[in-house]
Amino acid sequence: MTTNPVDLPIEQLRGSVAESLQRARNRSTGLTESVDEADLVKQHSKLMSPLIWDYAHIGNQEELWLVRDVGGRDPVRQDIDELYDAFKHPRAGRPQLPLLNPREARTYVREVREKVLDVLDTSPLEGGRLLDGAFVFGMIAQHEQQHDETMLATHQLRIGRAVLHAPPPPDAPSDVDRLPAEVLIPGGRFEMGTSTEPWALDNERPAHPVHVADFFLDTTPVTNGAYREFIAAGGYDDERWWSEAGWAHRQRANLSAPLFWRSDGHDGWLRRRFGVLEPVPDNEPVVHVSFHEAQAYAGWAGKRLPTEPEWEKAARFDPATGRSRRYPWGDADPGPEHANLGQRHLRPAPAGSYPDGASPLGVRQLIGDVWEWLDSDFTPYPGFAAFPYDEYSEVFFRGDYKMLRGGSFGTDQVAVRGTFRNWDHPVRRQIFSGFRCARDARPGEVNR
Template sequence: MTEELREHVAEELLRSRARSTALTDAVDEHDLVRQHSKLMSPLVWDLAHIGNQEELWLVRDVGGREPVRSDIDEYYDAFKYGRSVRPELPLLNPKEARQYVGDVRGKVFDVLEKVPLQGRRLVENGFAFGMIVQHEQQHDETMLATHQLRTGEPVLHAPAPPRGKLVPATEAFIPGGPFEMGTSDEPWALDNERPAHTVHVDAFFIDTTPVTNAEFAEFVLAGGYDDRRLWTEAGWEHRTTAKLVAPRFWQREGNSFTRTAFGVTEPIVPDEPVVHVCFHEAQAYATWVGKRLPTEPEWEKAARFDPETGRTRRYPWGDGEPTELHANLGQRHLRPAPVGAYPAGVSASGVHQLIGDVWEWTSSDFHGYPGFEAFPYREYSEVFFGPDYKVLRGGSFGTDKSAIRATFRNWDYPIRRQIFAGFRCARDA
């Protein structure tokens, strides 16, 4: 089993690095060192940061080896310098960054070959390696968002997602009662997903699909952005200050809309989930249709609970790992798939596309579960707990399968729109 685990870890490390390489090789050196938005780091910072985290945890901590480049630690500490000032730091240039991450990876494979994967919580079941795989894939999704913000000719290409299929019902009923939320036994689950605990959720209805472009366009055309009654006080203040009139990257031409994605401008696809909306926009739309956003426990119960058996699943479709038949993940496509495109991924309650396509805003603030324990460091989750951040669930088309589970929790400021976020609505039963 240990050798199988080592092989699995090695495959995941190689797979994540191939994606990082593709995202950084797609542009020239000018684009790598340039800041495409104050919200994002230069791509070359993300690349070297990936290597630095790998060095800190796998080379120095797990492996007990000498540092590769301790002189650069402070420049790649995400908490020491915010994104807006990172271009001013003495960063590694593209050639140096590539050399650095390659040197670190060579030592990591040596550590992986020799270190016991047991006897210490950090290495049990390969956790530290899994944490670093997920970290790299999370930054790959961040780099993909940076690509979306860059201007110029398209440099990323992918086939179109599968076509949508008719979804027979617009809502699914989720019965009231307890279910097991979170996990205590998923080997690579991160600290904020733990521990498993019982949560009671009242009966509710949830949309069987995410809100689509066509549905959201109706909200825009009906004057939803100008109707103060639909917005909370904080939402209206942000909508006014930021001058929001439509989802980010949309352009209006009369009563029709186009969207620019990765350098390509085209009419919005009506049955694709809307993407690049902030929490406040999602909340205003939900109010407009007489519904609300689901709470985080409601979202997870809709995704994992099987009403027939009372069992909580790993994924909406069961316990098996995601495949290309289940969900739109891993940057296979550069856009959300039309609703109904993944019937094999439907939940036991008949809810579609809960994994992949778009991160889904919930109404819940980001907090630790009862019995939460920070591991292996407070800065992964605990320092973000509180009312400033809203929880998003389910992953997007840019999320890798190694970095998403039905228990996985993402969080961001409610004003963020550069992330690949959409939503679905719910209502009381």
């Protein structure tokens, strides 16, 4: 989406929706055409689906919502609905299903998209919650981009030669060495969530007032270099820094470093990144760590992880106006000067990058680069109402999920507004997850 759909005339809105759908499809195509058929149908990890399942599932969701529901058209392939129902078939068992082969999947996805574009051309894009502001089309664009990021994570898990390529992110800006380590976020009330963002999903709604106390937040995400100090100090072997659940998992899973890291045989570390083995760069945000690892590091550093309300206040609140904005930098859509998004680069940018994307108080990289673990459970906001189906959010409120905010280098701009909420199990590391630390403000540190 190139701007808030509320502000667009209908015909311009159609064009913007078409662009969002096409950007997602270009990415899906690139992620599936970069590997051969054997890799497409292979399960590269029990945590992930075969790439070809994700691809056909994308098409099936489009067919269900846009072709049949909104468009009222005849089904394209009603016989495969159950195969691509994510709730009926856990990821580990999907390779055993009679899935569409790559040729069939590509034909199916293409036929569905042709019908979807016809529906878009004829839809009034108003007249009910599904259509107002093109919500249902935005929901589908976000769904495809979320699966694209999942497929990108599958590529990272894949063993073999490098098949994805992208230029490196820009070098760190010249002021990085002068940045403060942390920024004071003044306490008080702010508006969390949204009731006006047309493509916001149900768990982001409604807007509601929240109060947070004064706290300090790291100016940048925790870097590989800082995390290496935690490892060198014996952080993985010291139970003091871990929660009871985290320590049990650390022992059970034999954790000793971020996923994809390995010792170089001396004093350094190597990492495998999309088929390339390379030295771990100290100045990048650490990625592929679990919530438990992030929490342990924060304890070792004498800090803690921020809560979800703290993160959102830091990312959206403008002290000058008292208003919650769409993004840290304002209401304008993300550009390449603001954040590392959309698989433009295949790695996080150096910590302290993107000064144009900083919050009013100077916090950087709250959007893009790495999803940030937060010390909050996934719960509904006051006044939550499931829409347009219970399974999007409501069924997850009862799990052990921890929150992640801000998006990663693999997240598209359609799913990184300041209210967007992501969640996962606290043991997950295959996702593009990192973190930054926070701490309570001590008496005398805040001048009113």
